Amino acid sequence: MSQVSEQSQPQKNSVIQWLSVVFLVYLLIVAVGMIGAGFKSATGDQAKELFAFATNPFLGLIVGTVATALIQSSSTVTSIIVGLVAGGLPVATAIPMVMGANIGTTITNTLVSLGHVGDKNEFKKAFAAATVHDFFNLLSVIIFLPLEILFHPLEKLGLIIANAMAGGGSMSIKDLNIVKAATKPVVTVFKNITHVLPAPFDGILLIFLGIGLIFLTIAFIGKLLKSLMVGKAKDILHVAIGRGPIAGIVAGTLITILVQSSSTTTSLMIPLAGAGVFGLAQIYPFTLGANIGTCITALLAATAVSGAEAIPALEIAMVHMLYNFLGVVVIYGIPFLCKLPILGAQTLANVASERKYLAFAYIISVFFVIPGLLLGITALS
Numbered sequence: 001m002s003q004v005s006e007q008s009q010p011q012k013n014s015v016i017q018w019l020s021v022v023f024l025v026y027l028l029i030v031a032v033g034m035i036g037a038g039f040k041s042a043t044g045d046q047a048k049e050l051f052a053f054a055t056n057p058f059l060g061l062i063v064g065t066v067a068t069a070l071i072q073s074s075s076t077v078t079s080i081i082v083g084l085v086a087g088g089l090p091v092a093t094a095i096p097m098v099m100g101a102n103i104g105t106t107i108t109n110t111l112v113s114l115g116h117v118g119d120k121n122e123f124k125k126a127f128a129a130a131t132v133h134d135f136f137n138l139l140s141v142i143i144f145l146p147l148e149i150l151f152h153p154l155e156k157l158g159l160i161i162a163n164a165m166a167g168g169g170s171m172s173i174k175d176l177n178i179v180k181a182a183t184k185p186v187v188t189v190f191k192n193i194t195h196v197l198p199a200p201f202d203g204i205l206l207i208f209l210g211i212g213l214i215f216l217t218i219a220f221i222g223k224l225l226k227s228l229m230v231g232k233a234k235d236i237l238h239v240a241i242g243r244g245p246i247a248g249i250v251a252g253t254l255i256t257i258l259v260q261s262s263s264t265t266t267s268l269m270i271p272l273a274g275a276g277v278f279g280l281a282q283i284y285p286f287t288l289g290a291n292i293g294t295c296i297t298a299l300l301a302a303t304a305v306s307g308a309e310a311i312p313a314l315e316i317a318m319v320h321m322l323y324n325f326l327g328v329v330v331i332y333g334i335p336f337l338c339k340l341p342i343l344g345a346q347t348l349a350n351v352a353s354e355r356k357y358l359a360f361a362y363i364i365s366v367f368f369v370i371p372g373l374l375l376g377i378t379a380l381s
Contacts, residue, residue, distance in 0.1 A: 004377065006011075011145050012015040017224050017227065018218075019336055020224055021221060021224050022324035024217045024220055024221045024224070025217075025221065025300060026182070027084060027213060027216075027360075028079065028187045028213075028214060028221070028297075028301065029183055029300065029301065030183045030187060030213065031145065031210045031211075031213035031214045031217060032083040032210065032212065032301040032302075032305070033086075033183050033184075033210075034083075034191075034207070034209055034210030034219070035080060035083025035084060035085030035086070035087065035206075035207050035210035035211065036083050036084075036087040036207075036305060036309060036313070037082075037087070037206060038087070038194070038203040038205070038206030038208075038210060039083070039084055039087020039088060039089070039203065039207055040087045040203070041191075041200065041203030041206060042201075042202075042203025042204050042207065043216070045057075045125040049238075052284075055090075055092075055093055055142070056378055057095075057096040057145060057148070057149055058096070058097030058374065058378060059096075060093055060094070060095070060097045060100065060374065061096040061097070061099055061100040061103075061145065062100060063097055063100060063375075064077065064081075064096065064097035064099060064102075064103075064104060065100035065101070065103045065371050066367070066368065066371045066372070067100075068100065068101040068103070068104025068105050069105075069368065070104075072106065072107060072263065073105070073263070074101040074102065074105035074262065074283045074307070075218050075261065075262075075297035075298075076214055076215060076218050077097075077102055077104070078294075078295075078298040078301070078317075078320055079218070079298060079301040079340045080194075080211055080265075080295060080336040081094050081098060081298075081316060082298050082301040082302050082305075082316055082317055083207075083214075083301065083313075085309075085312045085313050085316045086305040086313040087309070088309075091158070091159075091315050091319070094154055094318055094319075095315050095323075096145065098316065098319060098320050099140075099145060099323065100141075102140065102273065102291065102323075103134070103137050103138060103141065103236065103367075104142070104367065105262060105263065106130075106131075106137055107363065107367050108263040108266065109129075109130035109133050109134075109263075109266040109270060109287075110127070110130045110131060110134065111151070111363070112266070112271075112360075113129065113274070113359075114235070114359065115129045115130070115305060115358070116270075116271075116274040117272075119226055120161050121353075122274040122276075122352050123274070123349075123352075123353050123356070123359075124352075125276060125280070125349075126270050126271070126273050127285075127349040127352050127359060128280050128345040128349035129269060129270050129273030129280055129283045130266070130271070130275070130345075131344070131345040131348050131362075132280060132287060132341045132344075132345035133266060133287045133290075134292075134329060134345075134366070135340065135341035135342040135344035135345055136284075136288065137291070139337065139340055139341060140323070143327075143330065143337075144323060144326070144327065149260060150153075154310045154322055154323055154326075155319060157318075157319075157322055158315040158316065158318040159311070159324075161314075161315075162311050162315040162318055163217065163311060165314060165318075166311055166314050173214075173289050184215035184360055187226070189288060190206060190209060191206060192209065194206045204298060207276035218297070221308070222284050244373065245284075246285075246355065247285075248282065248284075248286050248288075248289065248291070249285045249332075250289060251286060251287065251293045252286035252290045252292075253289040253293040254289075254293065255268070255289070255293065256289065256293025256294050257293045257296050261294070261366070262290035262293065264296040265287075265289075265290040265293070266286075266287060266290055269283050269286055269287070280342060280346065281342070285332070288327075288332060289328075291324040291327065291328065292321075292324050292325055292328060294324075295320050295321040295324055296336065296364060298316070298317040298320045299317045299318075299321065300315065301313075302314045302317035322340040339347045348362065352375075
């Protein structure tokens with residue numbers, strides 16, 4: 001009898017953990033609703049004027065990069081961006097920020113690789129596996145940001161898909177409004193609490209409460225899903241190895257969806273690369289899959305929004321998905337472009353393994369010093 005009780009205890013704990021994940025996802029959606037409501041309350045009809053400074057796409061790119069590098073979570077930053085778009089931030093302004101979030105999130109891989117700095121050979125392999133993500137995301141920005149500035153393909157495609165998903169038939173998101181019905185009471189409670197302050201401070205407080213709630217929910221979701229799914233993620237990783245790059249990309253996508261964190265996906269890979277278990281050519285596709293899988297958080301966040309703001313919120317979430325997916329298709333699909341991130345990562349790793357201080361200089365300069373200088377120059381011009 002005691003053995004049956006002992007066996008049922010882990011299952012019981014697992015059920016509780018999964019229910020906790022569902023509740024935390026609900027709170028994440030509530031938090032995005034709070035940011036949207038707070039932003040509208042704080043800015044009224046002046047949202048576009050408020051963000052006029054960020055209409056420079058390079059400034060938006062820098063903001064997204066630095067914010068994500070500091071927070072070390074692109075999921076958090078993109079969820080906040082969805083909330084801001086729901087509150088009136090123009091989609092065109094938000095797109096470079098989303099691109100910047102992709103660059104900023106790669107700092108986590110690079111920091112993980114520093115754990116191998118004591119062994120020259122291991123460090124070379126681990127640092128190359130980490131920075132291939134950096135070079136891929138930088139190349140993606142170099143290709144897609146100028147195209148977006150000139151022709152707005154991502155914005156246009158995102159709008160078409162958002163309209164198709166949120167409008168038209170009787171089964172549309174706007175008509176069902178299940179999420180709004182579930183989250184509106186809680187958002188209303190927070191709005192009533194913040195109304196003790198005069199405008200616009202009530203809206204500002206609601207924004208900060210929403211951002212704080214996003215931080216907490218994503219942190220706890222990550223911890224719970226790591227304990228629930230990392231074992232399964234490792235199984236997927238090992239099964240996919242040797243089955244070609246497509247299998248690697250799919251595996252990276254699935255693992256990131258399972259654990260809700262591209263940082264976790266890459267953290268699984270870097271030590272394995274350092275130990276020589278997998279080569280850079282095998283690790284590379286998993287990294288690209290992580291880019292696609294991380295989009296699920298922004299899509300979840302977009303479901304918090306309804307009414308007139310539903311389309312822009314869903315549009316920026318779809319832009320995030322399209323940008324990451326098309327980046328993989330274009331860069332990995334063209335042999336010349338496909339080789340560039342690997343070449344860049346190997347070259348940098350060779351130099352950094354000989355002069356380890358350059359690895360630290362690379363992290364500080366790429367993620368903080370250069371963006372900071374560009375931010376200052378842009379602000380002064």
